[in-house]
Amino acid sequence: VLDAPQLGVEQAAMVVESLPDGARLVLGGDPGVLWSAGAGRVFADLLAARICPQIASRTPDPGPVGELVSAVGVGELVSVDSPGHEVAVVPVRDPREAVHRTVQLIADSVPRAIGIPSEQTQVITPGHGGAVGTRVLNAALKERFNPGPGRFGGFDPGDRVAYSPQPGRTVLGRVVTGDAEGLHLDLGGAAVAVAPDDVERTLRHGWAVTAHQAVGQRWPAVVAVLPGDAGAALTRSWVYTAFGRAERHLSVVQGVGPALAEAVASVLPAPRTTRLPALLRAAARG
The missing domain is CATH 3.40.50.300 (P-loop containing nucleotide triphosphate hydrolases)
Structure with a gap:
């Protein structure tokens, strides 16, 4: 999924639910861009939870x-x-x-x-x-x-x-x-x-x-x-x-x-109330 920072919680849930068992989900995107128009900040929360591999690969434009x-x-x-x-x-x-x-x-x-x-x-x-x-x-x-x-x-x-x-x-x-x-x-x-x-x-x-x-x-x-x-x-x-x-x-x-x-x-973006990082960490421990 490219431009993953634009995924709100509803869109992200639809993506995950559509995947068959055993599939791998790769999310790509720049964490510095504006968040999704919908509720949540799924990409940022996944990064903050640190429960899955992360690869930083951004090469600045020349x-x-x-x-x-x-x-x-x-x-x-x-x-x-x-x-x-x-x-x-x-x-x-x-x-x-x-x-x-x-x-x-x-x-x-x-x-x-x-x-x-x-x-x-x-x-x-x-x-x-x-x-x-x-x-x-x-x-x-x-x-x-x-x-x-x-x-x-x-x-x-x-x-x-x-x-x-x-x-x-x-x-x-x-x-x-x-x-x-x-x-x-x-x-x-x-x-x-x-x-x-x-x-x-x-x-x-x-x-x-x-x-x-x-x-x-x-x-x-x-x-x-x-x-x-x-x-x-x-x-x-x-x-x-x-x-x-x-x-x-x-x-x-x-x-x-x-x-x-x-x-x-x-001036950073206004914070959004989200429990996703805590839920992800709890799921990973369980």
Whole structure:
């Protein structure tokens, strides 16, 4: 199971119950990323219980992005040498400028300076609401890249979308077309039809997503947007997750000032009440 930190207790129980006797279960994942959207933190609890073999095999990504992400993982926000513009910090003063610079980065700066096309760049921001949340950013990015009336439940053919068939699971793709049967999507080569009654519940535009939606996926370029009102939402694991989605280039639209360094240095995720480590140790002793 890849990206095992995303397993909540219900999903993990389903995985274990589906295994035949004698099977081996191998869980892989980075313990530094955001926890599951559902209850529990199964992967972290298994590590803490120390009742099964553990193999640490993470090799940091090369280059300035890998250096930055590795430092964030241990609580340090460092300035990295970036001769090829692999990492760029773009200071902004207010939400309006943050939205403007985000669109500018994807439409012009990153393709021109880095050579990564717009469709291979992903925007990540802390939340859906607010002046620079996914709703506002997606509206601005749709207007720039695929303007249209949204005649199919707010969507048009060519729109980038985030499809969430169940809580905690998001797949990114594009709208192919829409008809009386619903919206027809291309999700990384897989064709999926979303019934009209399910569109509002399962679909959002996908030019901009949250870090929780981005976990488990990577892109050639990422624009991480940190507006001024996001300081309270930032944690080390959020920054580590968002920055770590970038393979070749990371732009940080920086509007939170020193709150970014403070979050990386000291703000850990809120604890979750869980008895799983104690239960696992007791089961192992029994």
